[in-house]
Amino acid sequence: MKIKITLTIISIVVFFLLLPQPKVESKENEADHIPEKNHFIIKDVRLYDGEEMIESTDIEIKDHKVFKIAKMIKANDSVEMIYAKGKTLLPGLIDAHTHVYGNALKDALNFGVTTELDMFSMPQYTLEGSKSRNNLNNTTKADLFSSSILATAPGGHGTQYGFEIPVLETPDQAMKFVNDRINEGASYIKVVYNSKQATRQFFPSISLEILQALIKHTHARNKILVVHVDNYISALQSLESGADGLVHSFMDKVVDDKLIALMKKNKAFMIPTFTVVASVSQLTNTDEILNHKPFKGFISNEQKQQLKAKFPPFGIPKSGFQIALDSVKLLSDAGITILAGTDAPNPGTTHGVSMYQEIEHLTQAGLSNTQAIHSATGAARKHFPIGDRGTLKVGASASMILVDGNPFTDIKQLSYLTKIWKNGVLVQRNKRVNTNKKTKVIVIKTGLITDFNQSIKKTAIGLGISESTDQFVGGKSRVSLALNERNTDGNNYLHVSGEIIKGFMFRWSGISYVLGEGYQSGVDLSQVKSLSFEAKAGDNVDSITVMLFQTGNFRPVEKTLKLSKQWQTYKVELLDFKTIDLKQVSNISIVMSNTLGEFEFMLDNLAFK
Structure with missing residues (x-):
């Protein structure tokens, strides 16, 4: 098995950007508070105008623009005064x-x-x-x-x-x-x-x-x-x-x-x-x-x-x-x-x-x-x-x-x-600071994630597995997930098929596994050594991409895996994802990306080792 490690400069799962994120505003000293007004005067400030320096002056801002620069600018009481001595x-x-x-x-x-x-x-x-x-x-x-x-x-x-x-x-x-x-x-x-x-x-x-x-x-x-x-x-x-x-x-x-x-x-x-x-x-x-x-x-x-x-x-x-x-x-x-x-x-x-x-x-x-x-x-x-x-x-x-x-x-x-x-x-x-409310992060240990014998979506932990394509951001690629029998004893595997279609600049199609209780919550994988699964390539496939997402981050770290046409076990070492914090992992995705045309690949027995 040949694994090529790359740090992508693109976010394939851009749809996460559409999800709301909590914001925590910074609190400022009352003396420094500046109301949001389009008319205000900054007093006694060191001003560099992009070309020249004025060691001490006032500057008046009005209607989104610089209105006046002079010493001792006066205005009526409705204009906010901002005192900035010692600042630039x-x-x-x-x-x-x-x-x-x-x-x-x-x-x-x-x-x-x-x-x-x-x-x-x-x-x-x-x-x-x-x-x-x-x-x-x-x-x-x-x-x-x-x-x-x-x-x-x-x-x-x-x-x-x-x-x-x-x-x-x-x-x-x-x-x-x-x-x-x-x-x-x-x-x-x-x-x-x-x-x-x-x-x-x-x-x-x-x-x-x-x-x-x-x-x-x-x-x-x-x-x-x-x-x-x-x-x-x-x-x-x-x-x-x-x-x-x-x-x-x-x-x-x-x-x-x-x-x-x-x-x-x-x-x-x-x-x-x-x-x-x-x-x-x-x-x-x-x-x-x-x-x-x-x-x-x-x-x-x-x-x-x-x-x-x-x-x-x-x-x-x-x-x-x-x-x-x-x-x-x-x-x-x-x-x-x-x-x-x-x-x-x-x-x-x-x-x-x-x-x-x-x-x-x-x-x-x-x-x-x-x-x-x-x-x-x-x-x-x-x-x-x-x-x-x-x-x-x-x-x-x-x-x-x-x-x-x-x-x-x-x-x-x-x-x-x-x-x-x-x-x-x-x-x-x-x-970007933590709120006073501390969220308990689930620590994941080794074990089976899913063998696909019960359902597509159900996993041992997290929201489970679902379809993922560039349609989330206006693309045209498609995917279909189905459970097929792998042998006569009733064991199933996941059949992933679809088509990568022109329509969005970063094209993808495959599966997404949300590990936490929601799209913006994560789990701790620091005690896990590897992600293991069985897979084989179908038509028009010679490789797939495995991506890890850190909580609050929409830019994944990737590994591309060469797939065989026969069932094989693949092991992805988590420590090879060097720039991600394994204590805050929100999503693992397995996809086809960018190569145009129809495709199919098969997955079974996903597990943490």
């Missing part, structure tokens, strides 16, 4: 490199990131973002700008996530690709390029000629084009072809005068994504992040799992991270714009939280605190069409954060958020 007010942060799905935009806003620049998502997210971001009543999630689907080669980076995307094989496909993305609402175009001269060849790449054609047609539509690179020669050729920006600070060579000159010529920028580069280099200190005082109580289970996830070792020397840092310092000193972007939610990163890591990494590279904060606020609007976001000048939308202390002298103070506003409305942060 800044524009909401802009994460210049993310991938958006699920709760990403809400998670981002929960940590003061009010705008996200997505670098690869599906068209429906791009279109939704383009419609909602200019609505001043959009106050519960970050604004979204996106490239929609990235440009890549057949089998190239971006095609490995299990859903179909358009790919490019010839330069004459470039115009249609660019036009299609812009018609989907893309604000810019993202391309993955790896030179034939590069030492490492992880994925197939588009040709240099295709890259040049994409740049030509993107500029013809008055859009900018950014290129994902991971090595010097690919970056150099991208800039020689006219690219507007580089995504990721490469680790094989420090930038030289030739590359810097090209960036100046193109007026190009870099988004180094140090957070994910550190993760790839196995340098992320997850415990430090999770235990950082301002973050505790606000990080969701899903975000914890994302932060704990790790890339497989790619053989990249840890000295490569220092090369990336050194390159960014040289670029910054040369006047090249550096933008803060995290590449969340790749392993070791998550929306919102990782921005503070990214900004600290920029200071580690040698940027001043002011430069690093500018990279996360006012700098982005010089290159991306995001309007007045990242600024707090008169007339700008009042998306902003208030922090204790002065992050311009101590960068760690930036994460000490006291208030977040989105378009002038106070954000009620989602504080």
